[in-house]
Amino acid sequence: MAEDPKQETKIHAPDRSLHAKIGNANLDQVLSPQVVEGAQSTIRASSEQFWSESMTRLAVLDKFYDALGKAADAESQMTGLASEAFALKVSAGLGGYTLVSSLAKSLHKQCELLGGKKPAAKNLELIKWHIESIRQLLSAKVAGDGGAVGASIAAELERLAP
Amino acid sequence: MINNQLQKISVLIVDDEKLIQRLVYDVLIKLGFRSITVANSGRRAMELVTQQKFDFVITDWRMDDLDGIDFLNFVRTAPDSPCPRIPVILLTGNTDVGDVIRARDAGVNEYIIKPFSAEQLVKRIRAVIENPRSFVEAPNYRGPERRHRAEEPPDGADRRKNPKGKK
Numbered sequence: 001m002a003e004d005p006k007q008e009t010k011i012h013a014p015d016r017s018l019h020a021k022i023g024n025a026n027l028d029q030v031l032s033p034q035v036v037e038g039a040q041s042t043i044r045a046s047s048e049q050f051w052s053e054s055m056t057r058l059a060v061l062d063k064f065y066d067a068l069g070k071a072a073d074a075e076s077q078m079t080g081l082a083s084e085a086f087a088l089k090v091s092a093g094l095g096g097y098t099l100v101s102s103l104a105k106s107l108h109k110q111c112e113l114l115g116g117k118k119p120a121a122k123n124l125e126l127i128k129w130h131i132e133s134i135r136q137l138l139s140a141k142v143a144g145d146g147g148a149v150g151a152s153i154a155a156e157l158e159r160l161a162p
Numbered sequence: 163m164i165n166n167q168l169q170k171i172s173v174l175i176v177d178d179e180k181l182i183q184r185l186v187y188d189v190l191i192k193l194g195f196r197s198i199t200v201a202n203s204g205r206r207a208m209e210l211v212t213q214q215k216f217d218f219v220i221t222d223w224r225m226d227d228l229d230g231i232d233f234l235n236f237v238r239t240a241p242d243s244p245c246p247r248i249p250v251i252l253l254t255g256n257t258d259v260g261d262v263i264r265a266r267d268a269g270v271n272e273y274i275i276k277p278f279s280a281e282q283l284v285k286r287i288r289a290v291i292e293n294p295r296s297f298v299e300a301p302n303y304r305g306p307e308r309r310h311r312a313e314e315p316p317d318g319a320d321r322r323k324n325p326k327g328k329k
Contacts (some may be wrong), residue, residue, distance in 0.1 A: 012299070021311075
């Protein structure tokens with residue numbers, strides 16, 4: 001925000017009109033644990049849609065990865081990979097696929113670290129490993145932290161990531 | 163029905179992902195909200211806030227057509243903003259500390275990281291309704307008081323009993 005030297009600092013008291021608008025309702029009652037659980041069940045019920053969305057994102061990741069080897073402009077492919085990985089992190093997480101979400105987050109970080117440069121062979125291998133791990137987990141619908149499979153993937157990531 | 167009270171609150175959801183729009187909408191309906199408007203972009207949200215009155219906004223950050231921070235900047239600082247003090251909850255996949263600081267400095271009220279749970283969303287909505295912060299208009303900042311309130315201090319009796327945290 002541009003600084004306006006003529007403006008003095010004003011501090012306005014907290015505006016409590018929103019609570020007043022609902023009659024200062026007791027929100028412990030209005031938003032009871034049962035109500036919150038009902039809302040959470042809506043998130044759980046959308047798991048299948050977010051799984052489908054994640055599979056679509058995975059297909060787009062494949063396209064960007066394939067183009068990375070062929071295209072002259074690595075930057076747009078890397079930007080696309082980063083963007084899809086970011087979106088996949090959210091969709092997989094909302095679908096309950098926590099491990100997939102973590103891998104997508106890691107992939108996004110790798111892409112951001114490369115900053116649009118054409119990846120070296122070892123970076124390409126790491127990107128490919130992320131995509132294949134995500135494919136394996138999504139295809140098998142491995143939800144949550146993935147149990148033993150998840151632990152082995154996490155250990156492999158630890159070994160591979162710089 | 164007890165949840166009718168939330169029907170009086172008007173909410174604007176801003177997100178360019180249809181599935182997330184739908185999910186946030188459905189979660190708010192389950193919580194008891196009924197007056198909910200959805201915008202596909204920050205630009206559309208800008209139009210909507212100049213046409214209608216909302217009680218608070220839940221917005222994504224990354225959007226192609228005017229992102230959430232640009233929308234927030236408009237709301238807080240534009241001379242023609244009709245609602246500079248409206249509470250804004252940022253619902254975003256951005257998790258870096260630098261992002262959180264940038265959002266705070268742009269005047270966001272609450273920050274939720276996607277993927278989110280209903281409990282996290284409720285906690286932030288309750289903060290906006292029950293514990294609003296002072297609003298600061300300074301030469302280089304316009305938004306809620308940036309220092310989050312700490313836990314309540316121990317009451318006088320407890321302080322006297324335990325002056326230096328010793329047992």
